[in-house]
Amino acid sequence: MKLVFDGVSAGYAEVPAVHDVTLTIAAGEFVAVVGPNGSGKSTLLKTVYRALRPKMGVVRLGDDDIWAARHRDVARRVGVLGQDQAGGYDFTAREAVRLGRYPHLGAFDRLTAADEAVVAEALRRTGAEVFADRPLSTLSGGERQRVLLARALAQQPELLVLDEPTNHLDPAHQISALSLVSSLGITVIAALHTLDLAARYATAIVALKAGAIAAAGPPEEVLTPAVFREVFEVDGQVVPDPVDGRPRVLLRELAG
Numbered sequence: 001m002k003l004v005f006d007g008v009s010a011g012y013a014e015v016p017a018v019h020d021v022t023l024t025i026a027a028g029e030f031v032a033v034v035g036p037n038g039s040g041k042s043t044l045l046k047t048v049y050r051a052l053r054p055k056m057g058v059v060r061l062g063d064d065d066i067w068a069a070r071h072r073d074v075a076r077r078v079g080v081l082g083q084d085q086a087g088g089y090d091f092t093a094r095e096a097v098r099l100g101r102y103p104h105l106g107a108f109d110r111l112t113a114a115d116e117a118v119v120a121e122a123l124r125r126t127g128a129e130v131f132a133d134r135p136l137s138t139l140s141g142g143e144r145q146r147v148l149l150a151r152a153l154a155q156q157p158e159l160l161v162l163d164e165p166t167n168h169l170d171p172a173h174q175i176s177a178l179s180l181v182s183s184l185g186i187t188v189i190a191a192l193h194t195l196d197l198a199a200r201y202a203t204a205i206v207a208l209k210a211g212a213i214a215a216a217g218p219p220e221e222v223l224t225p226a227v228f229r230e231v232f233e234v235d236g237q238v239v240p241d242p243v244d245g246r247p248r249v250l251l252r253e254l255a256g
């Protein structure tokens with residue numbers, strides 16, 4: 001499903017943290033939102049999953065204004081892995097993932113065998129089945145993050161919104177999580193700090209600087225020495241990986 005930001009500004013109190021963002025993400029694209037700390041990545045994502053109402057502009061999923069849609073419809077269509085989604089620590093991992101099915105159920109429905117199969121598959125694909133029956137409160141940060149990703153997958157959403165989905169993950173799980181997400185074929189918008197991962201898995205990259213889009217487009221057009229310098233204040237270049245030829249981002253302290 002297509003995601004459109006049309007002149008979106010959002011922020012906290014008087015100061016806008018995101019200014020006049022206009023962007024169309026085509027169905028099936030995986031867009032990485034990158035930028036330095038405080039550049040507005042989380043704020044922009046919050047306007048999509050209805051955690052922060054835009055002060056100006058419209059966010060549309062397909063043709064529907066996300067902020068005018070029914071809560072239940074958005075819950076069914078938009079899967080979220082947010083920052084600090086701490087709630088529900090008494091749940092086991094499996095119970096937390098089951099929550100992903102609830103937007104699809106009627107008020108008096110119970111999970112069916114088909115729902116349980118979706119839950120089991122989401123746990124399996126995120127490598128979370130080994131700790132599926134442990135309480136979330138006993139899991140490590142990375143294990144919990146994989147459960148939250150499994151919950152978003154179990155929702156079978158049209159759009160996935162991921163706020164730093166890899167920040168707690170070890171290298172193998174960073175790769176497997178992004179490879180999994182990119183293989184789903186659904187629209188994904190993900191805030192990522194690791195430019196190397198963005199370069200390898202995203203179909204397009206949006207670089208934010210001080211709440212505005214500084215560059216947007218395919219990875220090779222956005223991850224340029226000029227953008228590394230102006231947006232991230234580092235020197236950098238993209239080189240082909242010696243083994244698989246895919247892009248590798250090399251960063252260095254800014255010279256002079």
Ligand SMILES: Nc1ncnc2c1ncn2[C@@H]1O[C@H](COP(=O)(O)OP(=O)(O)OP(=O)(O)O)[C@@H](O)[C@H]1O
Nearest residue numbers: 012013017035036037038039040041042043044191
């Ligand atoms: N709840 C809040 N109240 C007030 N200001 C906030 C709040 N959350 C974020 N901000 C401010 O809004 C701006 C954008 O923050 P945001 O969290 O969107 O940045 P980010 O790009 O996701 O950063 P990071 O890379 O550090 O996660 C920052 O200046 C931040 O200090």
